[in-house]
Amino acid sequence: MNITKVNNPERFPGKRENTSASLPALQPRSHTLLKDIAQLIKFRLTLLVLTTTFFGFVLGASGPLDLVKAFHVLVGTALLAASAAVLNEVLESRQDSQMSRTKDRPLPAHRFDAIEAAIIAIMGAVIGFLYLWNFSNLIAAFIALFSLVSYVCIYTPLKRISPWNTWIGAVSGALPPVIGYAAQNENLVHSTPLFLFSILFFWQMPHFYAIAWIYKNDYKKAGFKMLVVVDSTGKKLTSQSLLFSFLLLPISTIPYFTGHAGVVYLGGSLALGLVFLGSAFLLHLHRDLKSARLLFFSSIAYLPLLFTLLALCWKNKT
Numbered sequence: 028m029n030i031t032k033v034n035n036p037e038r039f040p041g042k043r044e045n046t047s048a049s050l051p052a053l054q055p056r057s058h059t060l061l062k063d064i065a066q067l068i069k070f071r072l073t074l075l076v077l078t079t080t081f082f083g084f085v086l087g088a089s090g091p092l093d094l095v096k097a098f099h100v101l102v103g104t105a106l107l108a109a110s111a112a113v114l115n116e117v118l119e120s121r122q123d124s125q126m127s128r129t130k131d132r133p134l135p136a137h138r139f140d141a142i143e144a145a146i147i148a149i150m151g152a153v154i155g156f157l158y159l160w161n162f163s164n165l166i167a168a169f170i171a172l173f174s175l176v177s178y179v180c181i182y183t184p185l186k187r188i189s190p191w192n193t194w195i196g197a198v199s200g201a202l203p204p205v206i207g208y209a210a211q212n213e214n215l216v217h218s219t220p221l222f223l224f225s226i227l228f229f230w231q232m233p234h235f236y237a238i239a240w241i242y243k244n245d246y247k248k249a250g251f252k253m254l255v256v257v258d259s260t261g262k263k264l265t266s267q268s269l270l271f272s273f274l275l276l277p278i279s280t281i282p283y284f285t286g287h288a289g290v291v292y293l294g295g296s297l298a299l300g301l302v303f304l305g306s307a308f309l310l311h312l313h314r315d316l317k318s319a320r321l322l323f324f325s326s327i328a329y330l331p332l333l334f335t336l337l338a339l340c341w342k343n344k345t
Contacts, residue, residue: 063133067116067144068109076108076203077101082334083207083223086341099162100210104171104203106155111175111199113148117141118183126245163210170209174202190254193235201227222281226333229278232271233307234326236264240310240319265311268322272307276300282337292340296333303329 124135204223306325
């Protein structure tokens with residue numbers, strides 16, 4: 028277990044009072060190898076990738092669910108998703124060291140070597156691609172590889188250049204359920220993969236924008252050209268959050284009109300969408316930290332609830 032040492036705070040010049048009495052004692056923070064690895068692969072983000080991949084796999088099934096195949100698809104996808112996260116952190120190590128919420132990550136804190144992490148990540152990506160190709164098909168493997176490349180080679184450097192980075196990141200993040208669907212059905216000219224991609228893409232925009240608002244000072248310090256940094260008024264960010272939340276309403280109803288879900292799903296999806304839209308409207312109206320956090324938590328609740336509802340109401344069509 029590694030220990031991060033914290034130096035004792037210096038006294039303020041000209042002050043006679045005991046600083047240690049007025050400030051809480053700083054305790055050293057412990058880091059286990061498991062925690063560091065979880066941070067390095069962005070465990071929660073990777074878990075979301077795997078969840079949406081599995082959901083796409085389920086909706087792509089035309090018969091009984093093959094759990095063994097599903098396991099292999101998730102293993103291959105996990106290798107690629109974790110590798111993408113590590114490579115992202117390697118490239119952004121300097122920026123992470125400047126932000127309060129990321130400066131204690133394994134790479135900026137120098138608990139892991141960046142070159143070694145990059146080599147392992149590249150090896151993991153190659154193995155993941157070949158694994159997916161072997162246990163599913165080439166189309167699913169290429170979609171997963173494209174998601175990694177767009178995330179690492181376009182989205183990551185673009186964060187320091189243009190606010191359009193969020194759009195590219197949303198494209199990469201919307202592909203996992205398509206990977207799962209393609210592992211079952213190589214024919215992607217269908218309403219289901221289009222629906223899955225669209226839901227993830229349009230959901231991610233207000234979700235990302237809420238995070239950007241919450242951590243806008245950190246992003247500014249690191250030199251990231253997020254929309255809330257470029258437009259300090261926040262009007263563009265809140266307007267776009269409102270727009271994408273509104274577009275989610277008709278997009279979420281697609282399964283009803285294609286005959287894949289009934290009226291229960293229709294009502295539930297509209298109710299969830301209206302709550303999400305209301306949160307985006309409050310951020311647009313107030314433009315404050317409290318509203319941004321509300322939108323963030325609304326986005327966290329929206330996706331699993333919508334997917335659970337769809338799973339319960341889904342009708343396979345052959």
